[in-house]
Amino acid sequence: MDSRSAEMSKYAANAMLATKISFINEISRLCETKGADVGEVRRAIALDRRIGPHFIFPGVGYGGSCFPKDIRAVISMGGDDPEMVLLKAVEAVNERQKGILIEKVMRHFGADLADLTFAVWGLAFKPRTDDMRDAPSITVIESLLKAGAKVQAFDPEATGEAKKIFGDRILYANRNYEALPGAAALLVLTEWNEFRRPDFLRVKQLLKHPVIFDGRNLYDPMDIRKLGFQYYSIGRNDG
Numbered sequence: 001m002d003s004r005s006a007e008m009s010k011y012a013a014n015a016m017l018a019t020k021i022s023f024i025n026e027i028s029r030l031c032e033t034k035g036a037d038v039g040e041v042r043r044a045i046a047l048d049r050r051i052g053p054h055f056i057f058p059g060v061g062y063g064g065s066c067f068p069k070d071i072r073a074v075i076s077m078g079g080d081d082p083e084m085v086l087l088k089a090v091e092a093v094n095e096r097q098k099g100i101l102i103e104k105v106m107r108h109f110g111a112d113l114a115d116l117t118f119a120v121w122g123l124a125f126k127p128r129t130d131d132m133r134d135a136p137s138i139t140v141i142e143s144l145l146k147a148g149a150k151v152q153a154f155d156p157e158a159t160g161e162a163k164k165i166f167g168d169r170i171l172y173a174n175r176n177y178e179a180l181p182g183a184a185a186l187l188v189l190t191e192w193n194e195f196r197r198p199d200f201l202r203v204k205q206l207l208k209h210p211v212i213f214d215g216r217n218l219y220d221p222m223d224i225r226k227l228g229f230q231y232y233s234i235g236r237n238d239g
Contacts, residue, residue, distance in 0.1 A: 014070040020055040022093040028058035028235025038235030058234045060215040061097040063125030063134035098139040104232045114148030119183035122190025123155035130157040137189045154179040180206035191216040
């Protein structure tokens with residue numbers, strides 16, 4: 001393979017994966033308005049070997065050091081001829097998706113979040129890293145702060161990086177449960193294994209209100225509601 005084709009292959013691979021993520025996130029929004037469950041839709045289309053199960057998990061958008069940078073690079077390379085219409089849409093969908101939990105928070109609590117505190121689990125753009133480059137958590141937390149809210153956050157690895165971004169504008173917990181006391185709701189932004197099976201009774205006792213906004217669809221809506229929570233997730237028509 002010649003060097004130009006090798007370089008383009010790398011860009012094309014990341015662009016395709018980012019496209020799959022934005023596609024399922026777009027479908028998740030449609031599912032919410034039409035009463036469908038994006039989890040069921042995802043499982044169905046994953047059975048088609050031409051599509052497969054990878055990179056079609058809905059959430060609060062992609063981030064990190066590769067996808068955002070490479071999408072922007074390909075868009076820039078294309079310029080006006082040929083204009084990268086599809087990848088511009090992929091990027092726009094991803095940026096919009098980063099705000100989906102804020103939309104849900106404001107529908108629940110109202111646009112003015114002054115005097116409310118929110119617990120955030122997950123700061124890194126994905127598990128097993130401290131990377132916060134273009135992380136959805138930045139958009140979510142900045143939006144909460146702009147609306148007057150306070151934020152108590154925990155991440156197993158990314159606290160140091162978060163301090164470079166937010167400084168002392170938010171509180172940093174040493175453990176996941178330490179972020180909960182007095183919070184009006186819990187927002188889950190990164191799918192760390194530590195967050196997949198929490199002690200929900202303890203979570204409910206520590207929160208001021210039993211409300212969870214699950215940006216990674218980690219929990220089963222029926223199970224959560226049976227425990228007395230108000231629960232919001234992505235593309236599952238649950239609130």
